[in-house]
Amino acid sequence: MIEVKNLQKSFDEVCVLKDICFKAKQGEIITLLGPNGAGKTTLMRCLCGYLPTNGGEILVDGKPLTAELTQTLQKFGYMPENTPLYSEMKVFEYLKFVGEVYKMSPDNFKKRLKDVVEKLQLNDVLTKKISALSKGFRRRVGVGAAILNTPKILILDEPTEGLDPNQKTLLRNFLKEYAKKALVIISTHLLEETEALASRVIILNNGRIIKDTNFTNLKKEAPKGNISRFFYQLTHTED
Amino acid sequence: MQTAVYKRDLMSFFNNGSAYIIFAVYCLLSYVAAFFWGDYLTTGNSSMLSYFIFQPNILAMIIPAISMRSWADEKRSGTIENLLTFPISTINLIISKFATVLTISTIMVLFSLPLLITTGIYIPLDWGSLFCSYIAIILTSCVLSAFGCLTSSISQTPAIAYLLGLLCGIFWINFTFNGLLSTIWHNMPFYFEGILNFSNNYHNLLNGQLNFYSIIYFAGLTFLLLFCNLLKVEDWRAK
Structure with missing residues (x-):
């Protein structure tokens, strides 16, 4: 579904991503794990x-991402870091706007809206202004907007950052469910996230992939099963 | 054009209280200029010349206030990341933002209708000249809107965008390019004099001459500025 080959990215002279290679397919949840500044967001x-x-x-379904970017982006749902939203809009207005951007038919929009609202428990805030929402609800609205078009590839940048434990559980359960029919890529710097999602883990450090495994194997590899210590060793020896 | 973005931006402008202040200031300036400086009541105004003569400088002060938020606010709030990862081409985004500013400017221009009707009651109107004057004012709004969108895209905050837009607009309207052109082109034929000047082209239209060159001048400048805007937005992606 998505294939990354020798990806490089520099800002001015600083190389922030070096030789990134991985393949991912439908049904996977990939957690990009790494310390701050590792290159996850980039x-x-x-x-x-x-x-x-x-x-x-970057190949999406075998075609270069940039070849027909606008059409390819129809397959994507993306929530940036800190969930930027139009704060003067109401939640329903914002979701409607996103539906219009993706050129969803009115019937499809109604169906999807009902589904998104139910799964992310947005019913109570649908008519509220985004500026009046708590951080948790803003995140959920951001995720709702990202999945409204039922994207095949869902990319969420630190989706559970700053949420309370209940909201984290709600979102994680939702992502597990959603990943059955799509590819989900999330970034985090929390080890507990990878454990909770039982996902494939790609560990980034200084712009390089230093580990591409799953949580079970990561735990096996960790001395005495201490993943925190192992993560510390991995991300510090590479410096 | 992306109608969803166009509608959202229009809604965002009209939901903001400052929209009505902008309209009120525009009306006040237009009518004060026409009646006090233009001696509207004592001059024969079958083509409302006393009204239209002051419009370019007034629009140069007001249009940047409409356009200042178009890109600068998206950057400030981070929503630009959402916008540029939606399946919308950059060119469509540019056109949508420009169309929003132009629509609002055109609505503003319609505030001259009460004066037009009142004048029509007392004196016979020169409809040909009036038509050309409205074309002139709309074409001027096109260029100023494009200036505004461009300055908003290169500014970090709406306030800076307003100041830059104001300076560019006032400079364009009041500067004569004759000296500049003759420096570059020593044996310039006389009929090229004033070819780049706003005032020559604007007054041609006000005088009822709907000449092809003047229309090309305004349209060409608008396209040039929108093209610069496109380059600027593409440049963000490249950074």
């Missing part, structure tokens, strides 16, 4: 076409 921005790359290739 990688996500490259994957959804927001940033151009300086080298390498």
Whole structure:
């Protein structure tokens, strides 16, 4: 579904992504794990076409991402870091706007809206202004907007950051459910996230992939099963 | 054009209280200029010349206030990342933002209708000249809107965007390019004099001459500025 080959990304002279290679398919949840500044957000921005790359290739269903970017982006749902939303809009207005951007038919929009509202428990805030929402609800609205068009590839940048435990559980359960029919890529710097999602883990450090495995194997590899310590060792020896 | 973005931007403008202040200031300036400086009541105004003569400078002050938020606010709030990862081409985004500003400017121009009707009651109107004057004012709004969108895209905050837009607009309207052109082109034929000047082209139209060159001048300048805007937005992606 998505294939990344020797991806390079630099800002001015600073290389922030080096030789990134991985393949991902439908039904997977990939957690991009890494310390702050590892390149997770940059990688996500490259994957959804927001940033151009300086080298390498991103293939979506076998075709280069940039070949027909506008059409390819129909397959994507993306929520940036900190969930930027139009705060003067009401939740329903914002979701309607997103539906119109994706050229959803009115019937499809109604159906999807009902589904999204139910699964993310947005019923109570649908007529509220986004500026009046708590951080948790803003995140859920951001996720709702990203999945409204039922994208085949869902990319969420730190979706559970700053949420309370209940909201984290709600969102994680939702992502597990959604990943049955799509590819979900999330970024985090929390080890507990990978455990909770039982996902494939790609560990980034200094712009390189230093580990591409799943949570069970990561735990096996970790001395005495101490993943935190193992993660610390991995991300510090590479410096 | 992306109608969803166009509608959202229009709604955002009209939901903001400052929209009505902008309209009120425009009306006040237009009518004060026409009646006090233009001696509207004592001059024969079958083509409302006393009204239209002051419009370019007034629009140069007001249109940047409409356009200042179009890109600068998206950057400030981070929603630009959403916008550029939606399946919308950059050119469509540019046109949608420009169309929003132009629509609002055109609505503003319609505030001259009460004066037109009142004048028509007392004196016979020169409909040909009036038609050309409205074309002139709309074409001027096109260029100023494009200036406004461009300055908004290169500014970090709406306030800076307003100041830059104001300076560009006032400069364009009041600067004569004769000296500049003759420096570059020493044996310039006389009929090229004033070819780049706003006032020559605007007054041609006010005088009822709907000449092809003047229309090309305004349209060409609008396209040039929108093209610069496109380059600027593409440049964000490249960074």
